[in-house]
């Protein structure tokens with residue numbers, strides 16, 4: 001049985017662990033570390049090994065998953081570098097921390113950067129993955145086994161592509177939430193009861209997402225099919241188009257990617273300092 005260790009078992013690691021447990025992984029093969037006692041107790045109650053001792057947890061690990069915030073990664077790597085077994089696969093979900101930081105501290109390990117999004121919590125997520133040169137077919141298989149139960153797994157060909165995944169999927173749930181917020185506010189302003197407005201908008205978003213996912217047609221065609229010429233939908237779409245919705249979305253996604261690149265520059269190790 002492989003020993004899989006999660007350093008920092010918060011929201012994102014928690015989603016991965018839940019996915020693994022529902023896919024039948026024995027809880028005794030999983031180890032989690034957290035600073036807070038409450039979090040450790042919650043994992044222990046599910047039969048997962050829980051500890052506050054990162055060094056002890058990574059001993060003899062086959063897979064180490066780093067689930068702490070990006071700002072804590074470099075410090076964590078420095079403290080664990082000599083303790084993580086050299087043949088362990090190291091997976092990181094931290095946004096914006098470049099592969100070279102991990103390779104500096106763990107030059108012999110296979111490393112995989114994963115960019116998941118929060119719908120992984122409801123098993124409809126997207127995870128972009130990028131493997132270091134040290135990763136072999138078995139590592140690819142392990143990462144797929146871990147993230148496939150949480151949704152779609154996209155293999156990035158370059159590390160830079162991870163930033164594009166951030167703009168298209170990692171940050172994207174927030175765009176849809178924002179659109180829902182705007183629609184709910186507008187429906188209320190037009191006179192709908194707030195809870196009715198929220199229920200209708202959320203159900204419509206869910207229905208549209210399911211149709212887009214299940215249909216053989218692209219979203220543009222699905223839109224055309226509900227837009228009768230001269231009708232009510234056409235009037236609304238005309239407003240979105242004339243006020244440049246496509247341009248706004250394109251600029252927002254460029255901003256998102258550029259911020260990911262700035263973060264990578266910020267977290268990049270500055271040797272000699």
Ligand SMILES: NC(=O)c1ccc[n+]([C@@H]2O[C@H](COP(=O)([O-])OP(=O)(O)OC[C@H]3O[C@@H](n4cnc5c(N)ncnc54)[C@H](OP(=O)(O)O)[C@@H]3O)[C@@H](O)[C@H]2O)c1
Nearest residue numbers: 008009010011012034035036067068069070093094095116
């Ligand atoms: N949430 C997202 O949408 C999302 C999407 C993509 C990627 N990510 C990435 O996922 C990572 C985690 O994000 P999150 O949202 O899951 O954050 P989170 O819920 O705050 O989880 C971080 C966990 O790390 C623990 N921790 C911090 N320092 C530690 C240490 N030195 N040793 C052991 N445990 C430690 C914290 O434990 P205590 O609470 O006990 O301190 C906490 O449970 C980030 O790097 C983020 O970039 C998140």
